[in-house]
Amino acid sequence: MKNALDPPLAATPPDVLPRRRPGFAGVLALGAWLLAGLSLVAYLAAAWNPDLLARYAPIYLSGLWTTIQLVAISFVAGALISVPVALGRGSKGFVQRDLSTAYVVLFRGTPFIAQLFLIYYGFGQFRDFFETIGLWGFFREPWYCAIFALALNTAAYQAEILRGAVASVPKGQWEGAKSLGLSRLTTLRKVILPQAAIVALRPYTNEVILMVKASAIVAIITVYDLLGETRRAYSRTFDFQTYIWAAILYLLIVELLRHATNFAERRLTRHLRR
Amino acid sequence: MTSITSLLGFGAEGWGDDLASGALVTIALALATLPFGLVLGFLLSLAKQSEDWALRLSADIYTTIFRGLPELLTLFIVYFGINGLLKAASDGAGLPALALSSFASGMVALGVVFSAFASEVFLSAFRAIPKGQREGAAALGLRPRHVMVLVILPQVLRVALPGLSNLWMNLLKDTALVSVVGLADLLRQTQIAARVTREPFLFFGTAIVLYLVMTAVSSVVIAWIERWTRRGEPAR
Numbered sequence: 169m170k171n172a173l174d175p176p177l178a179a180t181p182p183d184v185l186p187r188r189r190p191g192f193a194g195v196l197a198l199g200a201w202l203l204a205g206l207s208l209v210a211y212l213a214a215a216w217n218p219d220l221l222a223r224y225a226p227i228y229l230s231g232l233w234t235t236i237q238l239v240a241i242s243f244v245a246g247a248l249i250s251v252p253v254a255l256g257r258g259s260k261g262f263v264q265r266d267l268s269t270a271y272v273v274l275f276r277g278t279p280f281i282a283q284l285f286l287i288y289y290g291f292g293q294f295r296d297f298f299e300t301i302g303l304w305g306f307f308r309e310p311w312y313c314a315i316f317a318l319a320l321n322t323a324a325y326q327a328e329i330l331r332g333a334v335a336s337v338p339k340g341q342w343e344g345a346k347s348l349g350l351s352r353l354t355t356l357r358k359v360i361l362p363q364a365a366i367v368a369l370r371p372y373t374n375e376v377i378l379m380v381k382a383s384a385i386v387a388i389i390t391v392y393d394l395l396g397e398t399r400r401a402y403s404r405t406f407d408f409q410t411y412i413w414a415a416i417l418y419l420l421i422v423e424l425l426r427h428a429t430n431f432a433e434r435r436l437t438r439h440l441r442r
Numbered sequence: 443m444t445s446i447t448s449l450l451g452f453g454a455e456g457w458g459d460d461l462a463s464g465a466l467v468t469i470a471l472a473l474a475t476l477p478f479g480l481v482l483g484f485l486l487s488l489a490k491q492s493e494d495w496a497l498r499l500s501a502d503i504y505t506t507i508f509r510g511l512p513e514l515l516t517l518f519i520v521y522f523g524i525n526g527l528l529k530a531a532s533d534g535a536g537l538p539a540l541a542l543s544s545f546a547s548g549m550v551a552l553g554v555v556f557s558a559f560a561s562e563v564f565l566s567a568f569r570a571i572p573k574g575q576r577e578g579a580a581a582l583g584l585r586p587r588h589v590m591v592l593v594i595l596p597q598v599l600r601v602a603l604p605g606l607s608n609l610w611m612n613l614l615k616d617t618a619l620v621s622v623v624g625l626a627d628l629l630r631q632t633q634i635a636a637r638v639t640r641e642p643f644l645f646f647g648t649a650i651v652l653y654l655v656m657t658a659v660s661s662v663v664i665a666w667i668e669r670w671t672r673r674g675e676p677a678r
Contacts, residue, residue: 191494193494195496197500200500277611277653277658278657279616279618282618285632286646289643293641294643377510381510381512384515395512395514395515408526411519415511419511
């Protein structure tokens, strides 16, 4: 039964902007993009070099694969670390709360590149110590340092996403599940997390996109990810198209992730649509 | 091993003055980029609400490109790409060599990234203002320009401020990337100090603390601005 006080559903037509003939500014702006796109194509065609392509295409793909691995491993490791941090942030004990707050502030308040340098160059100062505890093999390698730094960094962001998403589920859901006799773990698994997942989906995939972009920084400590291979290719050929190809690949990954998110969100919220 | 105080102290022996000058460069770059990014982001958000589809499409292309590219890659493209073009142009015209400094490249690269994100913040803030505000202002006989400046803009700023302050923090942190193309900012000075003294942990740790201080001071200032934008609201 529809309540008479409810606003009428389709009394006002949806805000569809009228299609008007483009004005001067629009033509100018779109023309500039068209010109930029055409000159990019012309540049790539003029700089077309089959030898270069044959030589570097497999290298770029392996760099791309390194980037994907780096992001995937760090994302999962960061997700594991983020659980205790998120629990600490919501905890009543002030030691846990202050420690996890300090962790989040430290990693979100400073540049990732500085964190990476502290771990890669700074930990080298304690080589003797790491050798005695048998971890020097780990911190000597740029690859492991990159994973370590990226995982710690994303854990701080993921902890905030997790905390916010769980807090967004109304308290009555916990109480209702309790009155049905569900255990805390079952409540979390079957009642809270499915609802939190809808809230968290977009921030999580945003975080993956931010990680893809941030992971490019590890090229500075000689990890040969996509940007690392690009830098190496540029330093050998001095051909600027090396950077253009990297940009195209990065844009492809990010756009793919963005569209996948939109699709997943439509699927997850299809019961909410009218 | 020299003591920590003499390493971090000011003067000929210590590196304190070098780190301080680096920190000033970092702050200067962030502050110089901010107005440029804000204005461009605001104009882009206007373009995205325009009735003109060509303008909307152009703004969307801009956002897609500069939000999607890694900041470091944008910086490399600006630094190497524009300098390559400038060199070709000045060689071709027989002019003395022109070049974009790392500071200017940083301003351009970080500014376009900032504006791409800021346009989305402004756009959602514009959408949060009820239509009645515009209609009410028009009914009072305000000119369109005054509707914008006196009625819409103050409210848009208030709604956009949390998003913009996030972007400011990102901008402040992203300035560290410009050290890679040779800007003598805080991170670069730290790297030099760490290499010369062989105390990387001490110096990178100090740099991280200094960045934390900068973000902490920013959040105090932002909280102050936020109170100022809400001064018209009834106290709770």
